Amino acid sequence: MMHPLEKRFPVNANDYKLYEEVGEGVSATVYRALCFPINEIVAIKVLDLEKCNNDLDGIRREVQTMSLIDHPNLLRAHCSFATGHNLWVVMPYMAGGSCLHIMKSSYPEGFEEPVIATFLREVLKALVYLHAHGHIHRDVKAGNILIDSNGAVKLADFGVSACMYDTGDRQQSRNTFVGTPCWMAPEVMQQLHGYDFKADIWSFGITALELSHGHAPFSKYPPMKVLLMTLQNAPPGLDYQRDKRFSKSFKDLVAACLVKDPKKRPTSEKLLKHHFFKHARSYDYLDCTILDGLAPLGERFRMLKTKEADLLVQNKALYEDKDQLSQQEYIKGISAWNFNLEDFKCQAALIQDYDDAPDSEDQDGSRKQRDQHDVVGLSTEKMSCEMASNSIAASSQEDGLNDLHDLESSLASFPNKPLQALKGFFDIGKSEGVNGPNWEGVPLESDTMSSGPTDQYAGKHEVTGDEDRDFPQPIFPSERNYSGPLYRQRRETNNTSSEDASEGAVVHWGRFKMTSADLSPKGPTNYMFNPATGGSTNPTSLQSILQQNTMQREEIIRLIKYLEQNSGKLGDLTEVGINDLLQIPSSSARERELQSQTKLQSRPKPDPITSNQIMTRIQN
Numbered sequence: 001m002m003h004p005l006e007k008r009f010p011v012n013a014n015d016y017k018l019y020e021e022v023g024e025g026v027s028a029t030v031y032r033a034l035c036f037p038i039n040e041i042v043a044i045k046v047l048d049l050e051k052c053n054n055d056l057d058g059i060r061r062e063v064q065t066m067s068l069i070d071h072p073n074l075l076r077a078h079c080s081f082a083t084g085h086n087l088w089v090v091m092p093y094m095a096g097g098s099c100l101h102i103m104k105s106s107y108p109e110g111f112e113e114p115v116i117a118t119f120l121r122e123v124l125k126a127l128v129y130l131h132a133h134g135h136i137h138r139d140v141k142a143g144n145i146l147i148d149s150n151g152a153v154k155l156a157d158f159g160v161s162a163c164m165y166d167t168g169d170r171q172q173s174r175n176t177f178v179g180t181p182c183w184m185a186p187e188v189m190q191q192l193h194g195y196d197f198k199a200d201i202w203s204f205g206i207t208a209l210e211l212s213h214g215h216a217p218f219s220k221y222p223p224m225k226v227l228l229m230t231l232q233n234a235p236p237g238l239d240y241q242r243d244k245r246f247s248k249s250f251k252d253l254v255a256a257c258l259v260k261d262p263k264k265r266p267t268s269e270k271l272l273k274h275h276f277f278k279h280a281r282s283y284d285y286l287d288c289t290i291l292d293g294l295a296p297l298g299e300r301f302r303m304l305k306t307k308e309a310d311l312l313v314q315n316k317a318l319y320e321d322k323d324q325l326s327q328q329e330y331i332k333g334i335s336a337w338n339f340n341l342e343d344f345k346c347q348a349a350l351i352q353d354y355d356d357a358p359d360s361e362d363q364d365g366s367r368k369q370r371d372q373h374d375v376v377g378l379s380t381e382k383m384s385c386e387m388a389s390n391s392i393a394a395s396s397q398e399d400g401l402n403d404l405h406d407l408e409s410s411l412a413s414f415p416n417k418p419l420q421a422l423k424g425f426f427d428i429g430k431s432e433g434v435n436g437p438n439w440e441g442v443p444l445e446s447d448t449m450s451s452g453p454t455d456q457y458a459g460k461h462e463v464t465g466d467e468d469r470d471f472p473q474p475i476f477p478s479e480r481n482y483s484g485p486l487y488r489q490r491r492e493t494n495n496t497s498s499e500d501a502s503e504g505a506v507v508h509w510g511r512f513k514m515t516s517a518d519l520s521p522k523g524p525t526n527y528m529f530n531p532a533t534g535g536s537t538n539p540t541s542l543q544s545i546l547q548q549n550t551m552q553r554e555e556i557i558r559l560i561k562y563l564e565q566n567s568g569k570l571g572d573l574t575e576v577g578i579n580d581l582l583q584i585p586s587s588s589a590r591e592r593e594l595q596s597q598t599k600l601q602s603r604p605k606p607d608p609i610t611s612n613q614i615m616t617r618i619q620n
């Protein structure tokens with residue numbers, strides 16, 4: 001919607017001059033820039049479409065939402081256009097940067113209450129607007145709260161927002177596992193009954209804690225552990241002892257948001273009336289207290305980058321461990337997380353490693369929720385995977401096994417939906433020969449897919465290496481990538497890359513790509529718990545179990561491909577071009593994929609293998 005007096009921003013790259021970098025996300029780099037024709041400083045988010053071609057839906061949604069919204073507390077795009085293989089999104093320049101940036105450079109312990117109240121009130125106004133218009137933001141966090149040079153606050157980043165009014169396949173997107181683990185509501189993780197705008201209220205509560213302490217609860221833990229703690233523990237909150245500096249009304253507000261049952265959380269509208277916001281001040285107040293004395297954004301950003309790079313080098317020298325490096329990215333709060341089930345399993349096996357150093361957050365975390373009433377679905381839902389039935393029977397009381405028990409029960413009750421397509425990954429089943437059964441007529445993936453343009457992805461999140469393996473190697477913990485909180489668990493649909501870890505080929509998870517080929521053959525030296533036997537196993541046998549699983553998965557993929565080919569009616573998932581992106585088609589490739597998967601499940605028996613047989617195979 002164009003306001004009558006609104007300036008027209010040109011849609012030509014030559015009309016802009018890019019200055020310094022002021023921000024960086026998973027998918028984009030943000031620059032300060034000058035718009036020549038109207039002589040205005042703007043921010044330009046540059047997305048390399050070749051690098052994000054597995055997430056065009058998200059980008060399209062973001063651009064669409066950013067140009068339609070109209071609220072002073074939401075960051076609206078002036079315009080967007082494609083230039084070369086980049087998409088430029090031109091938007092107001094928020095000179096103060098994000099709350100996260102400000103905290104990192106000047107307030108590592110968090111802000112004072114009046115500042116928090118002011119930020120939160122503005123964010124809440126944005127949420128009231130979004131929710132009233134049927135949108136769920138799904139990524140509310142300090143990194144997405146921006147402040148301009150006058151102290152005006154805007155909520156940004158609509159890359160994973162969703163519309164409540166969507167129906168059919170679009171509605172499916174509300175049933176996907178998106179968000180950033182530390183900020184993610186339990187029902188988003190669980191996916192038992194879908195979720196709604198109350199998920200934003202949970203993230204809002206977590207953001208309140210983040211602004212209070214300088215970091216989100218559980219942020220020092222890897223995503224797997226965060227999921228586990230979010231599902232199992234009492235909700236985090238402001239501690240009456242530890243957080244003495246905060247008022248009772250603030251503690252009440254946080255407690256109201258962080259209730260596991262979404263129905264019991266207040267709406268954004270109701271929350272805005274909370275007496276805590278009586279502490280909120282004006283923009284001028286933020287300008288005087290927070291912005292005063294801050295270095296220019298570009299300079300701060302450069303310093304933070306240097307600091308983080310130094311830290312990475314230190315960690316690398318210290319540990320020579322990729323985990324440490326990717327954990328840094330995770331802590332940085334990048335909104336993307338490699339939700340890889342292989343990682344999941346390895347994290348599960350080694351989860352005790354992260355239990356050694358309880359800190360203040362464990363006060364939240366260690367109050368294990370014995371009262372199952374508040375644990376969404378934990379007691380009732382059972383996942384129909386073999387791992388659940390093979391529940392741990394080990395008598396060993398070694399450190400970490402209890403956690404593994406917890407993990408198992410959580411996985412047993414874990415969301416069916418996000419794991420539905422993946423639950424076979426947890427199965428410890430027997431494999432039918434090295435290459436699996438020879439399904440006649442089912443082409444090998446290598447027949448139908450080339451290895452993909454691996455080099456174009458070369459970047460910070462990539463793990464590459466020897467790609468000549470015959471079959472995938474399990475991802476050992478040393479290759480785990482905790483990278484970033486989030487979420488966009490998307491399968492590559494439009495190019496040549498393999499869609500999973502099979503074939504030792506390129507694997508895309510979310511916005512990341514890694515190849516199974518780089519996986520070092522070295523495994524952990526410690527013994528691990530084997531859920532299949534209930535006892536300990538050495539890494540070699542674990543490796544072979546994982547290999548079997550991967551081969552099983554390969555078979556399933558071949559079967560599904562076979563069915564797709566035979567049915568011939570599945571949506572065209574192959575190509576989503578830039579033009580499609582800008583035209584905003586009604587149904588995205590991912591959505592069509594979801595739809596086709598749904599159709600696949602409900603379609604009458606295809607010859608020669610039924611969908612039921614496939615599901616049985618997945619479960620076995």
Ligand SMILES: Nc1ncnc2c1ncn2[C@@H]1O[C@H](COP(=O)(O)OP(=O)(O)OP(=O)(O)O)[C@@H](O)[C@H]1O
Pocket residue numbers: 022023024025026027028030043045075091092093094095097098101143144146156157159333334335336
């Ligand atoms: N309009 C703006 N003005 C100033 N800085 C901005 C602006 N937009 C974004 N930034 C900075 O750039 C960073 C990255 O931008 P953004 O979050 O949009 O990218 P992304 O790839 O979607 O990130 P994420 O990793 O959160 O998904 C932000 O955290 C913020 O610090």
